[in-house]
Amino acid sequence: MINLHPTDEQLLQFAQGLASPGLSLIIAAHMDMCGKCAARVAQFEGRLAEQALSHPQAAEPELQKMLDSIMALPAQTGVKPDCATFLELDGRKFALPRSLQRYAGKISGWSHMVGKLWQARVDLGIEGRADFIYMEKGGSVPEHTHKGNELTLVLDGEFSDGLNHYDTGDFIRCDGQHTHMPHTEADEGCLVFSLLDQPLHFTSGLARLLNPFSHLFFK
Amino acid sequence: MLVGIQLDNRQSQGTAPIDVADEMSLCLQEVALQRCQASFARLFNYFAPRVRSYALKQMGNEAVAMELVQETLTNVWQKAHLFDAEKGSPSTWIFTIARNIRFDMLRKQQNRKEDICADDLWPVLCEQTAAPGELGLDQQVTLDQVGQLFEALPDKQRQVIEAIYVQGKSQQEVAESLGIPLGTVKSRTRLALQRLKEMLSEDD
Numbered sequence: 001m002i003n004l005h006p007t008d009e010q011l012l013q014f015a016q017g018l019a020s021p022g023l024s025l026i027i028a029a030h031m032d033m034c035g036k037c038a039a040r041v042a043q044f045e046g047r048l049a050e051q052a053l054s055h056p057q058a059a060e061p062e063l064q065k066m067l068d069s070i071m072a073l074p075a076q077t078g079v080k081p082d083c084a085t086f087l088e089l090d091g092r093k094f095a096l097p098r099s100l101q102r103y104a105g106k107i108s109g110w111s112h113m114v115g116k117l118w119q120a121r122v123d124l125g126i127e128g129r130a131d132f133i134y135m136e137k138g139g140s141v142p143e144h145t146h147k148g149n150e151l152t153l154v155l156d157g158e159f160s161d162g163l164n165h166y167d168t169g170d171f172i173r174c175d176g177q178h179t180h181m182p183h184t185e186a187d188e189g190c191l192v193f194s195l196l197d198q199p200l201h202f203t204s205g206l207a208r209l210l211n212p213f214s215h216l217f218f219k
Numbered sequence: 220m221l222v223g224i225q226l227d228n229r230q231s232q233g234t235a236p237i238d239v240a241d242e243m244s245l246c247l248q249e250v251a252l253q254r255c256q257a258s259f260a261r262l263f264n265y266f267a268p269r270v271r272s273y274a275l276k277q278m279g280n281e282a283v284a285m286e287l288v289q290e291t292l293t294n295v296w297q298k299a300h301l302f303d304a305e306k307g308s309p310s311t312w313i314f315t316i317a318r319n320i321r322f323d324m325l326r327k328q329q330n331r332k333e334d335i336c337a338d339d340l341w342p343v344l345c346e347q348t349a350a351p352g353e354l355g356l357d358q359q360v361t362l363d364q365v366g367q368l369f370e371a372l373p374d375k376q377r378q379v380i381e382a383i384y385v386q387g388k389s390q391q392e393v394a395e396s397l398g399i400p401l402g403t404v405k406s407r408t409r410l411a412l413q414r415l416k417e418m419l420s421e422d423d
């Protein structure tokens with residue numbers, strides 16, 4: 001069951017088209033999985049449309065020319081999805097939410113990291129980085145906190161991090177106030193989509209040695 | 220007396236938006252089905268100046284704003300068949316198109332590779348293949364079951380469903396290839412899905 005959602009403010013910014021592209025993408029993917037947030041955004045869109053378009057405006061003479069040139073154009077079909085629907089790892093196939101499907105074909109390959117972790121970077125042309133991360137059963141990320149913001153969407157499976165338990169569809173926000181160690185005991189492991197605007201900061205034991213290099217691992 | 224007149228005006232304004240929404244819905248339908256120029260002119264005259272005002276606020280530049288208006292209204296003309304009155308009002312639909320185009324224009328201005336585009340985020344201008352949430356078929360029944368139910372559909376409905384859901388055609392393309400109006404394709408699709416839904420719940 002989905003327990004964690006974007007805030008109303010984030011959903012409103014998304015509906016306005018004012019949220020950053022990375023945040024917009026992960027919210028869109030969450031909405032593909034969460035009817036409640038999709039309905040909320042539709043509600044915002046209705047209100048925004050009313051605010052933006054309900055007041056009469058003077059007609060501009062220039063618009064008349066535009067009308068004629070538009071009507072000279074033929075009808076067109078809409079955009080059709082033409083993308084990999086599945087993300088593949090080690091012979092396993094994961095179904096992806098609609099918004100992320102186009103990116104399944106754009107990963108730069110999976111790399112196997114410490115602690116039964118797999119990571120596939122997606123180049124979105126945004127600040128920070130975006131990855132699909134898969135944790136095998138018993139896998140974990142060393143305890144860390146964040147210099148910036150980390151957004152995580154659970155795409156398949158479930159995991160815990162010492163603070164909470166997360167299920168498929170959950171939208172998780174972490175920042176410098178959160179120190180956590182994600183791990184999963186689920187038989188099928190756990191696939192997440194993660195957005196990071198600053199490198200992680202590892203907080204315990206030997207993993208602290210990773211900090212000078214954390215940009216190599218996570219940024 | 221004057222006050223009375225003003226009050227009357229206000230009341231009629233209060234009910235006006237509903238009528239406008241209905242009227243604009245009909246216009247969109249006429250554009251989708253008949254490429255009706257008079258209907259489009261009404262849509263255009265109502266919405267283009269309003270979209271322009273939104274665009275000016277967003278882009279702050281007359282030329283860029285007009286580009287946004289042109290692209291928005293061009294999509295309305297060319298893709299009116301994608302408007303679905305059950306999902307929202309014409310004004311909401313047109314607002315979301317303008318918002319999407321604004322998003323893509325700003326991404327381009329920033330010289331970003333167009334990695335994240337509005338169509339990924341808001342499928343306003345995407346053809347519906349399988350309408351989301353209408354039937355979670357693949358999750359609830361096996362392929363064999365669907366095959367049997369599918370065979371039980373009336374020929375005309377089966378033809379449309381096969382073209383859309385098996386061959387992946389758009390409703391517009393189906394209308395063209397079968398030489399029937401788009402409205403007929405839509406109603407056959409709706410009836411067939413309704414029928415399948417009923418048959419599935421009988422099965423349970």
